[in-house]
Amino acid sequence: MPGSVQIQGTGQLVTLAHRLRAAGGPRLQRNFSRRIRRAAEPLHRNLQQAIRTVTLTGSGRRVRGGPSPTTRPLRATLAGAVRISVRTGTHPGARVWMDKSRLPRDLRNMPWVIESGRVRHPVFGNRRRWATQTARPAGWWSRTVRAGTPRMTAEVQRIRDDVRRDLE
Template identity: 70%
Template sequence: MPSSVQILGTGQLVDLSRRLRRAGGPRLRQNVSRRVRRAAEPLQKDLQRSIRGVQLPGPGRTTRGGPSPTTRPLRATIAAAIRISVRSGASPGARVWVDRSRLPSDIKNMPWVIEAGRVRHPVYANRRRWVTQWARPTGWWSSTVQAGTPRMRAEIERVLGDVRRDLQ
């Protein structure tokens, strides 16, 4: 089930945050934030690619079809809602998450529904006729996060090492 990926409050990040405050370098702090954001961007891109690739096959029988009643593509809308935030204050870290406020009200829970593998919706906005679409639970969120988190952590460790050398 999608939630957020966070690398927060590790001892090194807290120590670095204190040193940056003592050094009084807002430019240095901005540089660290920018580099931490860049470390999280590959995970964000992987998650966006993963949700765009999820297949939602139909119920099995083919009947008449037609254009979608909405103009927004589901997977692209969810991909656009995957965000990154970086904090450098008291609880420094990076976070990658699905921003529900960027999703239309009728699909706010859809990232979690797709992760579970079962999507139930009305047929072409006809609320009297519903269909269930089953997706193979690919773990578009969990498996992608599991694969991308070590790379993100390693990159942040490298950034911390560079900044630590600069501060000494």
């Protein structure tokens, strides 16, 4: 389910963050943050690519087509709302998340709807006529996160060990 992915090795990352602050090295802390962000970027890109490649198929009935009544592309709008944040304070780590505030009001729940695999919506805004579409592949968020989390975790651990070595 779209939400957020957080990589936190709480004990070791907190200790490392305290040591970074005590060392007084803003350069070292910026370097640490930059490397953590870089570790999360492949998952960020993969999530954006996953939502861009989700196909929505109709219910199988013959439907008259036509241009979309809106000018905004759905998948690109959703891909633009996938965000990264890095924290080095009390809860250090990286987080990849879906920022609902970057979505138009009528699309705020769409990432979760597409994740479920079933999209039900009014036909061209007509609330008396509804269509159901299926998203293939369903689970675009969870499947991508499951595939990318081990690599991201290993990279963050490698960065943590490198920074710890620099501090010693």
